[in-house]
Amino acid sequence: MKFAKRMDSLKASEIREILKLIENPEIISFAGGLPAPELFPVEEMKEAARAVLEEDGQKALQYSSTEGYLPLREKIAGRMEEVGVKTTADNILITSGSQQGLDLSGKVFINEGDVVVCESPSYLGAINALKSYSPKFVEIDTDDDGMDMEALAKVLKETEHVKMIYVIPDFQNPSGRTWSVERRKQLIELANEFDLPIVEDNPYGELRFEGERPPSIKSFDTQGRVIYLGTFSKIFCPGLRVGWTLGDGEILQKYIFVKQGADLHTNTLTQREINKFMEVHSIDEHIEKIKNVYRKRRDVMMEGIREHFPKAVKYTYPQGGLFTWCELPEEMDAKEVFKKSIKENVAFVPGGSFYPNGGKENTFRLNYSMMSEEKIREGIKRLGKVLKQEIETR
Amino acid sequence: MKFAKRMDSLKASEIREILKLIENPEIISFAGGLPAPELFPVEEMKEAARAVLEEDGQKALQYSSTEGYLPLREKIAGRMEEVGVKTTADNILITSGSQQGLDLSGKVFINEGDVVVCESPSYLGAINALKSYSPKFVEIDTDDDGMDMEALAKVLKETEHVKMIYVIPDFQNPSGRTWSVERRKQLIELANEFDLPIVEDNPYGELRFEGERPPSIKSFDTQGRVIYLGTFSKIFCPGLRVGWTLGDGEILQKYIFVKQGADLHTNTLTQREINKFMEVHSIDEHIEKIKNVYRKRRDVMMEGIREHFPKAVKYTYPQGGLFTWCELPEEMDAKEVFKKSIKENVAFVPGGSFYPNGGKENTFRLNYSMMSEEKIREGIKRLGKVLKQEIETR
Numbered sequence: 001m002k003f004a005k006r007m008d009s010l011k012a013s014e015i016r017e018i019l020k021l022i023e024n025p026e027i028i029s030f031a032g033g034l035p036a037p038e039l040f041p042v043e044e045m046k047e048a049a050r051a052v053l054e055e056d057g058q059k060a061l062q063y064s065s066t067e068g069y070l071p072l073r074e075k076i077a078g079r080m081e082e083v084g085v086k087t088t089a090d091n092i093l094i095t096s097g098s099q100q101g102l103d104l105s106g107k108v109f110i111n112e113g114d115v116v117v118c119e120s121p122s123y124l125g126a127i128n129a130l131k132s133y134s135p136k137f138v139e140i141d142t143d144d145d146g147m148d149m150e151a152l153a154k155v156l157k158e159t160e161h162v163k164m165i166y167v168i169p170d171f172q173n174p175s176g177r178t179w180s181v182e183r184r185k186q187l188i189e190l191a192n193e194f195d196l197p198i199v200e201d202n203p204y205g206e207l208r209f210e211g212e213r214p215p216s217i218k219s220f221d222t223q224g225r226v227i228y229l230g231t232f233s234k235i236f237c238p239g240l241r242v243g244w245t246l247g248d249g250e251i252l253q254k255y256i257f258v259k260q261g262a263d264l265h266t267n268t269l270t271q272r273e274i275n276k277f278m279e280v281h282s283i284d285e286h287i288e289k290i291k292n293v294y295r296k297r298r299d300v301m302m303e304g305i306r307e308h309f310p311k312a313v314k315y316t317y318p319q320g321g322l323f324t325w326c327e328l329p330e331e332m333d334a335k336e337v338f339k340k341s342i343k344e345n346v347a348f349v350p351g352g353s354f355y356p357n358g359g360k361e362n363t364f365r366l367n368y369s370m371m372s373e374e375k376i377r378e379g380i381k382r383l384g385k386v387l388k389q390e391i392e393t394r
Numbered sequence: 395m396k397f398a399k400r401m402d403s404l405k406a407s408e409i410r411e412i413l414k415l416i417e418n419p420e421i422i423s424f425a426g427g428l429p430a431p432e433l434f435p436v437e438e439m440k441e442a443a444r445a446v447l448e449e450d451g452q453k454a455l456q457y458s459s460t461e462g463y464l465p466l467r468e469k470i471a472g473r474m475e476e477v478g479v480k481t482t483a484d485n486i487l488i489t490s491g492s493q494q495g496l497d498l499s500g501k502v503f504i505n506e507g508d509v510v511v512c513e514s515p516s517y518l519g520a521i522n523a524l525k526s527y528s529p530k531f532v533e534i535d536t537d538d539d540g541m542d543m544e545a546l547a548k549v550l551k552e553t554e555h556v557k558m559i560y561v562i563p564d565f566q567n568p569s570g571r572t573w574s575v576e577r578r579k580q581l582i583e584l585a586n587e588f589d590l591p592i593v594e595d596n597p598y599g600e601l602r603f604e605g606e607r608p609p610s611i612k613s614f615d616t617q618g619r620v621i622y623l624g625t626f627s628k629i630f631c632p633g634l635r636v637g638w639t640l641g642d643g644e645i646l647q648k649y650i651f652v653k654q655g656a657d658l659h660t661n662t663l664t665q666r667e668i669n670k671f672m673e674v675h676s677i678d679e680h681i682e683k684i685k686n687v688y689r690k691r692r693d694v695m696m697e698g699i700r701e702h703f704p705k706a707v708k709y710t711y712p713q714g715g716l717f718t719w720c721e722l723p724e725e726m727d728a729k730e731v732f733k734k735s736i737k738e739n740v741a742f743v744p745g746g747s748f749y750p751n752g753g754k755e756n757t758f759r760l761n762y763s764m765m766s767e768e769k770i771r772e773g774i775k776r777l778g779k780v781l782k783q784e785i786e787t788r
Contacts, residue, residue: 001589001590001591001619001645002503002557003502003503003648004501004502004503004504004505004508004527004557005505006501006505007502007648007651007652010648010651010652010655011651032457034456034457035456037452037453037455037456038452040451040452040455040456042447042451042452042455043447045447045451045455045663046443046444046447046448046451049440049443049444049447050440050443050444053436053439053440053443054440057434057436057439057440058431058432058434058436059431060633061431061434061436061439061631061632061633061634062428062429062431062434062631062632062633063426063428063627063632063633064633095657096490096635096657096660096661097657097658099655099656099657099658100656100657102655103655103656103657107398107400107526108397108398108401109396109397109398110398111398111399111400112506114398125655125658128654128655129655129656131655132501132652132655132656133398163396163398195395196395197395225395233457237455237456237663238455238456238457239453239454239455239456239457239458239661239662239663240455240661240662240663241490241657241658241659241660241661241662251395254397254401254404257401257404257405258401258404258526260522261404261493261496261497261519261522261523261525261526262493262494262497262523262526262656263489263490263491263493263494263497263635263657264491264493264519264635265635266490266635267490267633267634267635267661267664268633268634268635269439269631269633269634269664270661270663270664
């Protein structure tokens with residue numbers, strides 16, 4: 001039997017294999033991107049489930065529209081004002097997490113051999129989702145303000161069959177960096193010039209610990225070319241698999257068609273439960289609680305890094321989100337460090353997989369949302385020791 | 395901006411447009427394929443949600459494995475014995491409805507231009523899901539025992555790039571027909587000879603009103619080439635979007651990879667709720683209740699058809715499932731009948747869309763699961779009147 005050609009390029013995600021390794025509860029894990037489960041609104045969800053099933057149980061368990069539950073779409077549309085976007089429920093499609101928005105983006109835009117332009121490094125899950133549509137990836141270097149716009153302009157000028165620009169402008173996964181407003185505007189200008197869609201993936205933007213939330217790239221979009229992906233995974237509960245795609249007119253229609261073929265619609269009951277939660281409680285207050293916890297964990301991690309990591313290790317300072325990103329001296333391999341570190345019961349993700357075309361094996365990602373302050377302190381101390389040994393003996 | 399080529403072949407499903415038309419509660423609808431919502435176990439789901447969140451709320455709301463919740467997969471594996479398949483949880487992947495199993499099947503097997511062999515007519519949702527991967531469809535005629543095996547053998551001999559055989563052997567959508575055991579065995583023999591995978595889509599098999607449930611095609615598969623798709627949509631609640639893919643070894647691994655890219659995993663909470671329901675209640679008793687109601691509705695519809703439809707209309711007699719399938723004299727167009735019928739507030743689905751390559755506009759599908767016996771009686775009477783007029787004045 002023959003599989004489709006696209007299957008040759010797909011392999012089990014390295015992260016997934018690592019996550020299996022670390023099911024051992026003794027391991028201090030900075031590897032995943034999991035929200036802290038102790039912050040999940042378990043009681044409120046119990047109450048929401050009861051209320052939804054009591055008030056309209058039959059409808060909550062029945063097939064529903066591909067677009068999603070209207071009251072929830074209205075609430076999401078309203079919340080988009082926070083990132084400078086005035087929109088309505090008509091422009092919102094509920095998806096099974098924002099991950100599905102990535103898969104649908106590939107389906108809507110990419111022919112085999114087309115080029116996806118993305119940040120270097122970029123989100124592994126997006127790379128894997130898009131790979132199903134057999135594109136080539138062109139990576140653009142990034143710095144603390146986002147993508148290098150000169151490099152992007154050059155690539156767009158010189159490259160044929162570019163079909164999509166994919167970016168994560170807020171607390172990027174894996175780098176933890178946030179784009180400046182200036183770069184956001186420049187990106188839109190370039191996309192307009194080259195008539196390209198932008199997929200703006202924003203799962204972390206609401207988790208800002210300090211400073212002002214910048215306007216989304218979508219907010220500068222006057223031509224309907226930005227598709228914005230959002231999710232309840234990081235601000236509510238990821239196990240529920242509810243996210244959204246915001247897009248204009250014809251584009252969103254295409255997403256709705258392919259969503260229909262992919263799974264008909266997202267879980268009706270769950271959509272109604274999240275809507276009920278938002279009716280009864282303030283989701284902003286809930287987000288505030290999450291931020292307070294993650295801010296402290298970020299602080300503890302950054303203090304630990306300053307104290308215990310050798311000076312030769314560079315790292316980013318995230319103002320929100322879940323990750324910081326470290327860079328070892330160029331000749332080093334983070335996978336080798338991982339092997340030593342896991343012996344000390346400390347896990348992280350080596351960075352190589354975040355580069356769709358490979359390379360930069362001297363990088364790794366640290367997550368601070370999942371572990372307690374105490375474990376972060378201890379884990380970073382142990383990791384610092386491993387790093388010192390590795391750097392000294394190289 | 396340019397969309398992917400595949401988007402040219404996709405259009406909003408006709409059924410979907412019809413379903414929008416018939417939101418008017420005065421309409422007697424035989425159009426959808428919706429389960430009867432009054433049979434949904436609303437109270438039991440309320441209790442299951444409470445119990446799951448109380449016992450293990452944090453895990454129920456967290457990311458979980460792509461494969462799905464192990465206890466649920468174990469229960470599904472056990473239930474496969476009913477169709478003659480001895481298997482374990484290792485061979486089960488939880489999907490977002492069996493619809494997602496169709497999308498994943500396309501992703502795993504189909505290159506642009508490859509051939510999918512299917513029944514004529516076939517399930518519209520499968521055609522739409524697979525179209526995303528730009529195959530050609532070759533339809534094989536069917537009769538009351540399933541696919542015409544001589545026609546299939548001829549096609550397999552004469553056609554290049556056949557990549558998959560897609561069938562719905564039990565109470566087929568749209569025809570309501572069930573394959574004989576003999577044809578099932580013959581299909582496996584041909585698939586072995588031509589080294590092809592079979593996707594056996596079985597959402598309705600558990601809803602058998604009379605007679606013995608035949609062994610699945612999978613049960614005759616000694617070479618691991620059948621992928622079996624199941625779902626809780628018709629035997630429990632479709633709004634929950636939980637189905638499964640049963641496949642062997644390497645094949646299931648491929649499905650797991652593409653599922654991971656598509657949406658990471660299916661709703662954790664919902665998987666646990668269904669598992670809890672099955673722990674506390676007998677799902678077989680629940681299915682028995684559904685069957686008793688649908689059997690009567692089927693009977694009322696068939697009686698009505700016999701009494702009110704003109705003799706020139708042929709129809710199938712389903713021993714289970716949700717649908718019967720009607721054929722008008724060849725020169726007639728069911729879409730024209732629909733226009734008259736909807737004026738009498740009776741809806742159904744014209745059959746043309748169920749043929750991936752078009753044709754057979756003289757067919758239509760009737761659903762009997764959703765309407766009360768009284769409404770079925772009245773609706774079939776009205777439809778019979780319309781049909782008589784149309785047939786007499788043609």
